[in-house]
Amino acid sequence: MVVLKTSTPPVPSGNKVNNGFPYSNGAIKPHFTPSLNSFINLDQGDPEVFAPYWRKKSEECTVVIKGSDLMSYMSDMTNVCWFMLPELRDAIRRLHHVVGNASAGMDKHIVVGTGSTQLFQAALFALSRSSDPSNHNPINVVAAAPYYSEYQDEVEVLRSGLYRWGGDARVYDKNEEYIEVVTAPNNPCGSIRRAVAMARSEGDELGKLIHDFAYYWPQYTPITEEYDHDVMLFTFSKCTGHAGSRIGWAIVKDIEVARKMTRFIQMSSIGVSKESQIRVAKIIGVICDSYQKIGSSLQSDDLFFEHSKRMLRERWDKLRAVVDKSNIFSLDKYPKNYCNFTRQNSETYPAFAWIKCCGAIEDCESYLRSLKVYSRGGKRFGVDGKYARVSLLCRDEVFNEFLTRISNARLQV
Amino acid sequence: MVVLKTSTPPVPSGNKVNNGFPYSNGAIKPHFTPSLNSFINLDQGDPEVFAPYWRKKSEECTVVIKGSDLMSYMSDMTNVCWFMLPELRDAIRRLHHVVGNASAGMDKHIVVGTGSTQLFQAALFALSRSSDPSNHNPINVVAAAPYYSEYQDEVEVLRSGLYRWGGDARVYDKNEEYIEVVTAPNNPCGSIRRAVAMARSEGDELGKLIHDFAYYWPQYTPITEEYDHDVMLFTFSKCTGHAGSRIGWAIVKDIEVARKMTRFIQMSSIGVSKESQIRVAKIIGVICDSYQKIGSSLQSDDLFFEHSKRMLRERWDKLRAVVDKSNIFSLDKYPKNYCNFTRQNSETYPAFAWIKCCGAIEDCESYLRSLKVYSRGGKRFGVDGKYARVSLLCRDEVFNEFLTRISNARLQV
Numbered sequence: 001m002v003v004l005k006t007s008t009p010p011v012p013s014g015n016k017v018n019n020g021f022p023y024s025n026g027a028i029k030p031h032f033t034p035s036l037n038s039f040i041n042l043d044q045g046d047p048e049v050f051a052p053y054w055r056k057k058s059e060e061c062t063v064v065i066k067g068s069d070l071m072s073y074m075s076d077m078t079n080v081c082w083f084m085l086p087e088l089r090d091a092i093r094r095l096h097h098v099v100g101n102a103s104a105g106m107d108k109h110i111v112v113g114t115g116s117t118q119l120f121q122a123a124l125f126a127l128s129r130s131s132d133p134s135n136h137n138p139i140n141v142v143a144a145a146p147y148y149s150e151y152q153d154e155v156e157v158l159r160s161g162l163y164r165w166g167g168d169a170r171v172y173d174k175n176e177e178y179i180e181v182v183t184a185p186n187n188p189c190g191s192i193r194r195a196v197a198m199a200r201s202e203g204d205e206l207g208k209l210i211h212d213f214a215y216y217w218p219q220y221t222p223i224t225e226e227y228d229h230d231v232m233l234f235t236f237s238k239c240t241g242h243a244g245s246r247i248g249w250a251i252v253k254d255i256e257v258a259r260k261m262t263r264f265i266q267m268s269s270i271g272v273s274k275e276s277q278i279r280v281a282k283i284i285g286v287i288c289d290s291y292q293k294i295g296s297s298l299q300s301d302d303l304f305f306e307h308s309k310r311m312l313r314e315r316w317d318k319l320r321a322v323v324d325k326s327n328i329f330s331l332d333k334y335p336k337n338y339c340n341f342t343r344q345n346s347e348t349y350p351a352f353a354w355i356k357c358c359g360a361i362e363d364c365e366s367y368l369r370s371l372k373v374y375s376r377g378g379k380r381f382g383v384d385g386k387y388a389r390v391s392l393l394c395r396d397e398v399f400n401e402f403l404t405r406i407s408n409a410r411l412q413v
Numbered sequence: 414m415v416v417l418k419t420s421t422p423p424v425p426s427g428n429k430v431n432n433g434f435p436y437s438n439g440a441i442k443p444h445f446t447p448s449l450n451s452f453i454n455l456d457q458g459d460p461e462v463f464a465p466y467w468r469k470k471s472e473e474c475t476v477v478i479k480g481s482d483l484m485s486y487m488s489d490m491t492n493v494c495w496f497m498l499p500e501l502r503d504a505i506r507r508l509h510h511v512v513g514n515a516s517a518g519m520d521k522h523i524v525v526g527t528g529s530t531q532l533f534q535a536a537l538f539a540l541s542r543s544s545d546p547s548n549h550n551p552i553n554v555v556a557a558a559p560y561y562s563e564y565q566d567e568v569e570v571l572r573s574g575l576y577r578w579g580g581d582a583r584v585y586d587k588n589e590e591y592i593e594v595v596t597a598p599n600n601p602c603g604s605i606r607r608a609v610a611m612a613r614s615e616g617d618e619l620g621k622l623i624h625d626f627a628y629y630w631p632q633y634t635p636i637t638e639e640y641d642h643d644v645m646l647f648t649f650s651k652c653t654g655h656a657g658s659r660i661g662w663a664i665v666k667d668i669e670v671a672r673k674m675t676r677f678i679q680m681s682s683i684g685v686s687k688e689s690q691i692r693v694a695k696i697i698g699v700i701c702d703s704y705q706k707i708g709s710s711l712q713s714d715d716l717f718f719e720h721s722k723r724m725l726r727e728r729w730d731k732l733r734a735v736v737d738k739s740n741i742f743s744l745d746k747y748p749k750n751y752c753n754f755t756r757q758n759s760e761t762y763p764a765f766a767w768i769k770c771c772g773a774i775e776d777c778e779s780y781l782r783s784l785k786v787y788s789r790g791g792k793r794f795g796v797d798g799k800y801a802r803v804s805l806l807c808r809d810e811v812f813n814e815f816l817t818r819i820s821n822a823r824l825q826v
Contacts, residue, residue, distance in 0.1 A: 046487060048485065058479040062477060064478075066474065067467045067696065068470075071655050072461065072657055113682075114685075153680055158538065158574075159574030159575055244486065246685065269531045273657075273658060275689045
C-alpha cells in the first residue's frame, strides 16, 4: 500500500520536499544560481540541458494559437485515439521513421497521453482484466531492479483491484499473470534492458510487456535496433526536453489495447491538451526537417540529436574524470555500440548518473546531501542505499557546481 | 465494477461508439452539416456554441509560444501546486473576483488539473484515507440522482480500494464515511443543488463534500451566491468553451487536501500542460479586462457572459416553443433568481436539455435515436429511461436541425 510520503531529504530552513518534487520558500528555485551555501537539486530529471539549443531555434519553433483555435474535445473521430490531433500522429510517425528507433507505421496505433506517466497507467488498465467484472485477481506488475522509482507508487496509489506491484522482475516466480515493465535504456542505471521475467516463462503466456523507451533517443544511447514491441511508451519530455508540455505517446500493436488505453485517458482526463499537441507536432516537424534537408548548410551542431549528444558526452567525460580521481564514488562503464542513426560507434550517455559510494558509506543519498546535493537514493529504485541517482540534465552552472562539490570530497584513509 | 462499455446507441453503417465519444468512419464528424439522412450527435456536450464569439476575439486572445518557452516540469516551487503557472493562478483568482461565483482569495489554495475530470479523481484520493495503509474500508462516493453519468465510471474504473461508488445520495443510509458530489447547476437536469446526504448526517462528521461547479457561470444560471465550500471544482471547458485545452481547477480550503490533490496529479501525469495553462490565463485576462474596462465602448454583446447567455436563452426559448406544441416531449421549468453578476432576474439556461418522453415511450434515448438524434438516456444518470439528456451547446445548424426533427415528431393519438 502506498502512503503519502515526504520521503526525499529533509531540507533545512523550513523547506518541504514533496516526494521528489520539492516546494520550498526560496532555496530550491529552478533557476537559482548555486552558491556555496545553497543546495543543488539533482533529484528530478528536469531536462534543462536542452534549453540553450531551443533558444537558438526559438523563432523557428514558434506556434501561434488564436482565441478560437483547438476548442473541441474531439480531434479525429475516425481514429481510435479520437482526441489526438492528426498533425501530431503524423509527426510522431515521421520522427520514428527519421530516427529509426521504433516501428510506427500505419499498422500501428498511436495513443497520445498527458506524459508517458498517464500512458503507463493506461497500459496497466488495458493489459489487466479490466473488462472482466468477475475477475478479482489483480495482475502483478514487475520490473527488474533497479527500476524507475515512480512505478511502484503509480501502481499502488489507488490500491487498484486490477493490478498490484509485484516487485523485482528478476526474482518474480509466481505462477500468476504479470506485466513486466522494461525500461531501456534503464532509469536509473542506463543499462540496455530486455524482458527478464518474460524470458523465464516463455510460451506460458502469463506475461505481458510494457516497454518504456523514454530514453531511447540518439543523444542518450546508440540506436541499435528499430524496436517493434506490443506496447512502447515514449515521452517528449526526454526526447527534446519539453517537459512542461506533458506529451507522451504509446505505439500499440493491438487495436483493442489501444482502444482500452484511449478509454482510460478519456476517463482520467477526457483527452490531452491540444495546445501541447500542436506545439509538439511543430517542434517534431522542425527536427525532422533539419534531418531531411541534410546536404543543406546545417552544421552537425545545429542538429538536435547531435548537439544534445555532444552536450551529454562532454558532461559524462567531465564526470568520469572526477570520479576516476575520487576515492568515494564509482560509476559503471557502458559498452560501445554502433548507432544506426548517427552511423558511429558510441557509448551510452544516460540522463542520470548512477553513482555508487565506496567503502564505509552505506547511504549515498545522505552522503551527497552532506555535500548539499539532492539525489535519489538506491532504495527508491529497489536496490542498495550505496547507490544514488543524480540528474545530468541540469543547467551548466549547476552541473559544474556538482563536479566541484564531488571533486572536493575525499575520504580520510 | 466497471466494464468497458460500448453503451450508447449502436450506430448504423459500421460506426462504433466509445461510451459517449464515438469514433466513426465518417458519419459523425464534429463539423458535419446535418442532412436528412445523417445522425446528429447531442450526446456529448462539446461547447461549440461559444466558438463564433471567440472567432471575433481571436486576435485579442492569441498566444505566441516560442521554442524554448515553458520547458520545465516546474512552475512555482513556493506553491503547494508546484506545476501551476503563477499567471494562471492569478487569472483564476481574478475571474472569480469579477464573476463573484466562488471565494478564491489568498486564504484558498488553487490546484490546476487536466480538466475537472482529473481533479475529481484527485479530490477522491485526497478525501479518502489514502495516507492510512491500515485502512481497508473504501469510502462511499454518492451523488443525488440524476447524477453526472461519468461519476460512477470514474469512481469504479480502477476498482480502487480507497473509494467505491455508493449510488444515489438521496437514499444513502449507511453508517459509514462518504463523499457526496454536489453538482450545481446539476448535470443533466440543470437544477440548483445542495448536499442531501450531508444534511441528514449533520454533525456526525461521516460526510465530506466535493462541489462540482462546472456550470456555475453567468451564461447558464444566475450567480446567486459567492460559494465558499471546502473543495470546489471548475472547468474552463464549460466556462468559455475551450474544451480542447483540458484545464480545470479546484479551490481548496485545507492545505493538506490541496497537497494530496497535487500529489495525485503528480502521480497521474506529473503536472498539467503549460501551453494550455498560459493560454487559459491569457483568455481569462481578456474576459476580465472587458468587464473591468466597462464604461468603455464595449456593447453588452461584446461581453462574453452576456453574449453567451443570450445565445443560450434564445435556444431555450426556441426549444420551449417546440416542446410546448409537442405531445411527446416535456421539459421542467426553472425558477427565476436575481443574478448578482448581471444584476437582473433570470432563469437558468442549462447546457443540456433534460427531456422527458410522455405516455407510452419508455426509452427516450431510443425514441430520439429513431429521429436520428444521439442523446444520453436517463439510466446513465441513475434514473428512468423516460428521460434523456440533449446537449444544447452544439453549432447553430445542428441545433436548428434538432428542433426540426422534434417538431416533426407526433404521437398518433
